Amino acid sequence: MKVLxxxxxxxxxxxxMAEVTSYKLIxxxxxxxxxxxxxxxxxGLVLEKTDIFKKHGFDATVKGLGTGKxxxxxxxxxxxxxIFTSESNFLVLRANKFEVLAIxxxxxxxxxxxxxxxxxxxxxxxxxxGKKIGALFGTTVHLRALEWKNKIDPKGIELxxxxxxxxxxSALESNSVDAIMMWDPFLEDAIxxxxxxxxxxxxxxxxxxxxxxxxxxxPQAIEKLNAAFVDAFYYFITHKEEVNKWYAESLKISPETxxxxxxxxxxxxxxxxxxxxINITPELIGRMDIISDFLFNEKVIPEKPEIKSFLK
Numbered sequence: 001m002k003v004l005x006x007x008x009x010x011x012x013x014x015x016x017m018a019e020v021t022s023y024k025l026i027x028x029x030x031x032x033x034x035x036x037x038x039x040x041x042x043x044g045l046v047l048e049k050t051d052i053f054k055k056h057g058f059d060a061t062v063k064g065l066g067t068g069k070x071x072x073x074x075x076x077x078x079x080x081x082x083i084f085t086s087e088s089n090f091l092v093l094r095a096n097k098f099e100v101l102a103i104x105x106x107x108x109x110x111x112x113x114x115x116x117x118x119x120x121x122x123x124x125x126x127x128x129x130g131k132k133i134g135a136l137f138g139t140t141v142h143l144r145a146l147e148w149k150n151k152i153d154p155k156g157i158e159l160x161x162x163x164x165x166x167x168x169x170s171a172l173e174s175n176s177v178d179a180i181m182m183w184d185p186f187l188e189d190a191i192x193x194x195x196x197x198x199x200x201x202x203x204x205x206x207x208x209x210x211x212x213x214x215x216x217x218x219p220q221a222i223e224k225l226n227a228a229f230v231d232a233f234y235y236f237i238t239h240k241e242e243v244n245k246w247y248a249e250s251l252k253i254s255p256e257t258x259x260x261x262x263x264x265x266x267x268x269x270x271x272x273x274x275x276x277x278i279n280i281t282p283e284l285i286g287r288m289d290i291i292s293d294f295l296f297n298e299k300v301i302p303e304k305p306e307i308k309s310f311l312k
Contacts, residue, residue: 025059026218028225031071031080034064035251037109038185038262040084040206042243046232049246056228057220067164068139075100081214082225087284088140090207091292094305099212103312104226104278106206106233107265110184112144115196117172122179125199129153131178134168137161138300140204141181143291146298148200172196184261189253203264205284215312222312226278234273280311 030053032044044064047053053060063080065071068089074080076098084106093100114133116122122131129152135145137159149157160177162168168180169190179199182190190196208229215222236243244255244262251258262268267276288307295301 025054026057026221026224028053028058028060028221029063029079029081030060030083031063031065031074032084033066033068033071035066036068037086037183037206038258039106039109039265039268042236042247042258042262043106043229043232044084045246046235046239046243047228050232050235052228052232052235056224056231058224058228067136075209075211078211080211082208082210084206084208086140087205087207087288088143088291088295090209091288091295091305091307092138092301093209094307094310095292095295095301095303099310100209101212101215101222101310101312102207102280102307103210103222104208104229105280105284106208106229106278107267108203109206110261110264111187111201111203112141112181112183113187113201114145114148114179114199115172115182115187115190116179116199118194118197120178122199123197125152128179128199129156132158132160132176134160134162134171134177134180136163136168136181141183142300143295144202144204145181146300147202147294184264185251185253185258188261189257192257205287207280208278210312212310229278230273230276233267233276233278237268237270285311 030047032047033040034044035041044062048062048064053062065074068085071083071085072089072093075083086109090100090102122128133145133149135142145159149159160171162171165186168182171177172180182196210222210225240259241255244258247258248255270276292304296304
C-alpha cells in the first residue's frame with residue numbers, strides 16, 4: 001500500500017511539473033501612450049490594471065509613456081517588445097530600416113484638427129496665410145500640419161515645433177502662434193470649454209507594433225498578443241465608465257469628454273467580443289502608402305518604406 005501511495009505521489013508530482021513546464025509564461029515588455037490619445041490609452045490601461053495578459057500566456061510588464069517619440073525610442077532600445085502607436089510612427093520607423101512588425105490596428109484614435117482661438121479674428125483656412133502653426137514634429141500631428149500648410153499656402157505659413165499638448169495650448173493662448181494642431185481627447189475638451197474653433201479636421205489610425213527580434217524568439221506571441229488586445233478592448237467597451245474614469249484621473253478631463261471623443265472608433269459600440277475587428281485592412285494599407293509618399297516628398301523620411309512584408 002505504501003509503495004502504491006509513493007508511486008501515485010511521484011506520478012502526481014511528475015504530471016504537475018509537466019503541466020507547469022508546458023504553461024511557461026512568455027516574458028513581455030509592453031508600452032502604450034498613457035497621455036496621448038483615446039482608445040490606445042484606455043485599452044493600455046486595461047492591460048495594465050487587469051490580468052488579461054497573464055490569461056493569454058504572458059508575464060508582462062506594462063508601462064504608460066507620454067509621447068509617440070518615447071514609444072518609438074522604447075521599442076528601438078528594447079525597453080519595450082510591443083507598443084501601441086500611430087500609422088505614421090510605424091512608417092517613420094520602417095523608413096529608417098528599423099525591424100518592427102505591424103500586427104494589428106485598434107482603429108481610429110479620434111480626430112486631429114487645425115484650431116484657432118475661439119475669440120480670435122481668424123475664421124477661415126485662407127486667413128492663415130503668413131501665420132504660424134504650432135505642431136509636434138516627427139509625429140502624425142506633424143504630418144497633418146504639413147497637409148494643411150500645403151493646402152492653404154505652402155510658402156506663406158511657418159510651422160513651429162512645440163514639445164507637448166501643454167506647450168501647444170500655451171502658445172495659442174499667448175498668441176505665440178496663430179493656430180495649432182490639436183487632437184482628441186484634448187480637442188473635445190477644448191471645444192466643450194469654448195477655447196478653440198475648428199478650421200479643419202481629419203483623423204488617424206492606431207497600429208500595434210512588435211519588434212521583429214521578439215517575434216522571432218517567441219513565434220506564438222503575435223497570435224497571443226492580438227487575442228489579448230481584443231479581450232482588453234472588449235473589457236474597455238463593457239466597462240466604459242470605469243475605464244474612462246481611470247483615464248480621466250490622469251488627464252484631468254471628464255469621463256464624459258473621453259466617452260464623446262472615443263465614439264469615432266468603429267469598435268466602441270459593438271455588442272459582442274466577436275464583433276471587435278483589429279485587422280489591418282486594405283484601406284489602412286492604402287492610406288499608409290499615401291502617407292509614405294507624402295512624408296517622403298516632404299523630406300520627413302529618407303526613403304519610402306517597404307511595409308508589406310512587415311505586416312502580420
